[in-house]
Amino acid sequence: MKIRSFEFNLRELGGAMGDFGTLFPLSVGYIVVCGVDPAGFLVLMGLANIVTGLVYRLPLPIEPMKVIAVMAIAQAWSPSLIYAAGFTMGLVWLLFSVTGAVDWIARYTPQCVVRGIQLSLAALLLLQALRLAAIGWLWAVIALALILLLRDNRYAPAGLVVMVLGVGVALFRGDLHGFAPPRLQLPSLTRFTLAEMWEAFLRAGLAQVPLTATNAVIATAALIKTYWPNQPVAERKLALNHGLMNVIAPFFGGFPLCHGAGGLAGQYAFGARTGGANLLEGSIEIALGLFFSTSIAQLFSVFPQAIIGAMLFYVGLQLLKGARTLAWNRELLFVALTVLVSVLSNIALGYLAGMAAYYLARLWWKPALKA
Secondary structure, eight states: OOOOOOSSSHHHHHHHHGGHHHHHHHHHHHHHHHOOHHHHHHHHHHHHHHHHHHHSSSSOOOOOOOOHHHHHHHTTHHHHHHHHHHHHHHHHHHHHHHHHHHHHHTTTHHHHHHHHHHHHHHHHHHHHHHOOOOOHHHHHHHHHHHHHHHOOSSOHHHHHHHHHHHHHHHHTTTTTTOOOOOOOOOOOOOOOOHHHHHIIIIIIHHHHHHIIIIIIIIIIHHHHHHHHHEEEOOOOHHHHHHHHHHHHGGGGGGEEEOOHHHHHHHHHHHOOOOOOHHHHHHHHHHHHHHHSSHHHHHHHHHHHHHHHHHHHHHHHHHHHHHGGOOOOSHHHHHHHHHHHHHHOOOHHHHHHHHHHHHHHEEEEHHHGGGO
């Protein structure tokens, strides 16, 4: 199999847009509720995308850490507390990578629990997609029809077409008036305290660790192996990525960043196949951060939610394909338990429930189960 490192075309650009469904709402919340400077987080996210694309030569999404983002937005954290959370997570993942703790976690996480995490992401994405689509069913149906019709089109890629559709709908509604003209704005230097680091870790960082371990490290590594079997990325390398990104980004206004299996599935579903997708996305984010940061919050907030719902629905369907490889045996019980607990509570608890049930069951089913 020939490995293509970089391609720069409309399909890769469309694929780069594939994880915007999760990026949009969290970014808007960080800007509008918490007062985070758009210039800082966009430029730092763009740089992380470019470096990741150059190093791994694969589309590897850069996203907000979701537990921290949700908690920060719900409780209206100050920007300095958000930056402190990111730096703390960076130290944690550097420690996990250097000590090899992440390899231990990956080694003792059975495939049935990994598959359960992937299917949990699919279920959560589908539920969120339906909620967003309910805001405007007609636009959601039109967007989904375009995605299905153009999903393999190299000249009019689905991801790019539905993004243009969303901007067109916002323009038709008159939501794009009053934008400030482009002007150069560099990211500001930021700071935080040791007390804020500890507070952020207790309030959200501790809960973020198992989610990052499962979704952003273990499940992402498994998905890379599925999509690009000749280009695997070890869990320890993904952990190192999280560490390096998050010990640098907070000092320039970047919020806590991670990879994600859902984002990777989204990019792949919309056409990303090479590291070119990361380079294209990173360049767009840097340009937006440097020249359009004063207007970006408005642009993000007026994009039709129903169209984002259609994008998330298609990504969820792609993740559900993993169910086809499930064996109808006892291990299906642990998959189901992981999904059930994840959907009813959160993915971290789903992971712990699946792991606990699996290893307790080994005491009785030892001959039939292998880690």
